[in-house]
Amino acid sequence: MISNNQGLVEKIVSEIVKRLLSYxxxxxxxxxxxxxxVHLSKExxxxxxxxxxxxxxxxxxxxxxxxxxxxxxxxxxPKGKFENVRILGPVRKETQLEISISDGxxxxxxxxxxESGKTQGTPGFILKGPKGSVEKEYGVIAALRHIHMPPDYxxxxxxxxxxxxxxxxxxxxxxxxxxxxxxxxDQYVLEMHLDIDEANAGGIGNDDLGKxxxx
Amino acid sequence: MISNNQGLVEKIVSEIVKRLLSYxxxxxxxxxxxxxxVHLSKExxxxxxxxxxxxxxxxxxxxxxxxxxxxxxxxxxPKGKFENVRILGPVRKETQLEISISDGxxxxxxxxxxESGKTQGTPGFILKGPKGSVEKEYGVIAALRHIHMPPDYxxxxxxxxxxxxxxxxxxxxxxxxxxxxxxxxDQYVLEMHLDIDEANAGGIGNDDLGKxxxx
Numbered sequence: 001m002i003s004n005n006q007g008l009v010e011k012i013v014s015e016i017v018k019r020l021l022s023y024x025x026x027x028x029x030x031x032x033x034x035x036x037x038v039h040l041s042k043e044x045x046x047x048x049x050x051x052x053x054x055x056x057x058x059x060x061x062x063x064x065x066x067x068x069x070x071x072x073x074x075x076x077x078p079k080g081k082f083e084n085v086r087i088l089g090p091v092r093k094e095t096q097l098e099i100s101i102s103d104g105x106x107x108x109x110x111x112x113x114x115e116s117g118k119t120q121g122t123p124g125f126i127l128k129g130p131k132g133s134v135e136k137e138y139g140v141i142a143a144l145r146h147i148h149m150p151p152d153y154x155x156x157x158x159x160x161x162x163x164x165x166x167x168x169x170x171x172x173x174x175x176x177x178x179x180x181x182x183x184x185x186d187q188y189v190l191e192m193h194l195d196i197d198e199a200n201a202g203g204i205g206n207d208d209l210g211k212x213x214x215x
Numbered sequence: 216m217i218s219n220n221q222g223l224v225e226k227i228v229s230e231i232v233k234r235l236l237s238y239x240x241x242x243x244x245x246x247x248x249x250x251x252x253v254h255l256s257k258e259x260x261x262x263x264x265x266x267x268x269x270x271x272x273x274x275x276x277x278x279x280x281x282x283x284x285x286x287x288x289x290x291x292x293p294k295g296k297f298e299n300v301r302i303l304g305p306v307r308k309e310t311q312l313e314i315s316i317s318d319g320x321x322x323x324x325x326x327x328x329x330e331s332g333k334t335q336g337t338p339g340f341i342l343k344g345p346k347g348s349v350e351k352e353y354g355v356i357a358a359l360r361h362i363h364m365p366p367d368y369x370x371x372x373x374x375x376x377x378x379x380x381x382x383x384x385x386x387x388x389x390x391x392x393x394x395x396x397x398x399x400x401d402q403y404v405l406e407m408h409l410d411i412d413e414a415n416a417g418g419i420g421n422d423d424l425g426k427x428x429x430x
Contacts, residue, residue, distance in 0.1 A: 101415035102317060113388055113418060145388070166391075173328055173360070174393035176381075177416075200316035201392075201416030203328060 016152065027157040027212035029147055029167065029192045032062055033199040036099045038073060038085055038127065039092045044136075048073055048129025055089040062191050063148055065090065075099075076126040079108025097125060097140040100197040104142070114141040115181060143195060146181040147212075148188035157212065160184070167192060167210040172203035176213070231367060242372040242427035244362055244382065244407045247277055248414040251314045253288060253300055253342065254307045259351075263288055263344025270304040277406050278363055280305065290314075291341040294323025312340060312355040315412040319357070329356040330396060358410060361396040362427075363403035372427065375399070382407060382425040387418035391428065 046053055055069040072084040075097060082103070096119055097111075104111045109123040124137045147167075154160065161184035168176045177198065192210050199205070261268055270284040287299040290312060297318070311334055312326075319326045324338040334354045342349050362382075369375065376399035383391045392413065407425050414420070 101418065102411060173413075175416075176391035176393070178389035178391070196317060197412050197415035198388075200412035201390075203316070 023153055023156050027153075027159070028209045029149075029190060029212060031169070031192045031194055031199070031204055031206065031208045031210055033204065033206050034098065034143065034193055034195055036075075036082060036085055036097075036103050036196075037068075037088050038075065038098070039088055039094075039096045040127075041093060041095045042091045044095045044127065044134050045091055047132045047134050048127060050131040053131075055087060055091070057089065061088070062189050064187060064189065071129075074128040075107065076128060077104075077107025077109045077123075080106040082106070094119065095127070095134070095136060095139050097127075097136075098143050098195075099140060100195045101142050102197050104140075109140065111140045111142040113144050115144045115146070116141070143193065144181055145177055145179070145192070145194055145198060146183055147190070147192045149182055149184045149190055150188050151184055151186055153190055154182070154184045159212070166213045168213050169202050169204055169208060169210045171208055173201065175202035175204075177202075177210075180212075238368055238371050242368075242374070243424045244364075244405060244427060246384070246407045246409055246414070246419055246421065246423045246425055248419065248421050249313065249358065249408055249410050251290075251297060251300055251312075251318050251411075252283075252303050253290065253313070254303055254309075254311045255288075255342075256308060256310045257306045259310045259342065259349050260306055262347045262349050263342060265346040268346075270302060270306070272304065276303070277404050279402060279404065286344075289343040290322065291343060292319075292322025292324045292338075295321040297321070309334065310342070310349070310351060310354050312342075312351075313358050313410075314355060315410045316357050317412050319355075324355060326355045326357040328359050330359045330361070331356070358408065359396055360392055360394070360407070360409055360413060361398055362405070362407045364397055364399045364405055365403050366399055366401055368405055369397070369399045374427070381428045383428050384417050384419055384423060384425045386423055388416065390417035390419075392417075392425075395427075 055071055057067045058070040059068045061067055067089050069087040069089045071087045075082045075085045099111050112122055119139045119141060122138045122140050125140055127134050159182055163182045165180050166176050166178045167180050270286055272282045273285040274283045276282055282304050284302040284304045286302045290297045290300045314326050327337055337353045337355050339352045340355055374397055378397045380395050381391050381393045382395050
């Protein structure tokens with residue numbers, strides 16, 4: 001028994017050490033670029049697609065359990081609309097639309113730069129699906145740029161949940177993003193999320209690497 | 216005569232000193248945000264709008280002699296188009312389309328990040344006006360971010376024509392742009408040009424101030 005346990009412990013320690021070593025000396029972070037998308041509550045999903053409807057997974061996202069659905073909706077603002085806006089699953093407690101500031105000009109609304117979930121007081125919009133429409137009184141944000149970070153990475157580089165850092169990207173249009181929120185969870189895979197405006201301002205594509213530098 | 220000349224010299228020196236003092240201790244630069252636009256050659260202008268046509272000024276731009284024309288054109292790429300793209304005057308030696316990287320996705324072409332005028336080898340596109348169309352074999356860029364700088368400002372802060380600097384902006388999405396080209400000319404008014412992607416990535420609006428920091 002003891003020798004069995006010891007083998008297990010050694011295996012786990014060895015895996016942790018291997019993972020830490022794979023982080024290297026520099027706090028590098030792969031970047032994921034988010035296009036406009038919507039998260040739906042179960043209630044809104046059923047209004048838009050019909051009673052009892054469930055999302056169909058099209059593609060897994062990098063964060064465990066998150067996926068792009070096959071379904072899309074039309075998003076309508078005071079001045080314009082987007083057809084075929086991707087729904088990300090699974091359903092959430094509250095419906096949330098995430099757009100870039102550029103998208104906001106097309107829709108005719110001003111999405112504040114906010115952390116996901118903090119939608120109180122944001123502008124309203126309309127969603128239209130094959131079975132119905134919902135008019136939301138609030139719920140649109142330009143996502144605050146952030147890093148999904150597993151705890152061992154955070155510990156390795158002395159970073160903390162909710163800390164704000166700067167990230168430098170040596171892309172064709174070299175850039176430093178200040179005010180990048182760190183979110184630490186053992187449910188996360190290491191990934192920095194930027195929107196399309198931010199990615200294009202830096203000439204950045206998916207899986208390009210950013211480097212965390214302190215503010 | 217001598218006293219007259221002395222009066223003139225004193226006046227000029229006093230004005231220069233006043234202007235230098237107005238620059239302050241920090242190399243601050245007001246920002247101008249450029250939406251997609253086109254510069255036309257005289258030849259292309261006449262194909263699009265008719266023989267002998269001349270542009271009508273709508274609004275002076277900050278750089279002396281430059282203006283937004285009342286006229287617009289349709290820009291057509293392999294995958295999409297933009298109607299009502301503003302023409303900037305006066306006419307130039309060569310036609311040049313300036314778009315953001317986001318615009319490139321809509322048009323279905325990849326505009327390289329280039330200095331104005333360096334259009335060789337860039338993708339082609341079609342322009343359509345009220346009297347005709349032109350198919351350009353090249354001429355579209357995503358403008359390299361740059362600062363128009365008068366010589367006295369450059370001298371005051373020890374900056375040089377063609378130097379690359381970084382610019383920090385303390386906007387709602389604080390950011391540092393690296394690889395910003397300085398262009399010095401006595402024809403210029405101090406102004407940093409960003410495109411819409413870059414401005415939105417930083418939550419930056421017209422006349423916001425950037426601060427030059429060395430690379």
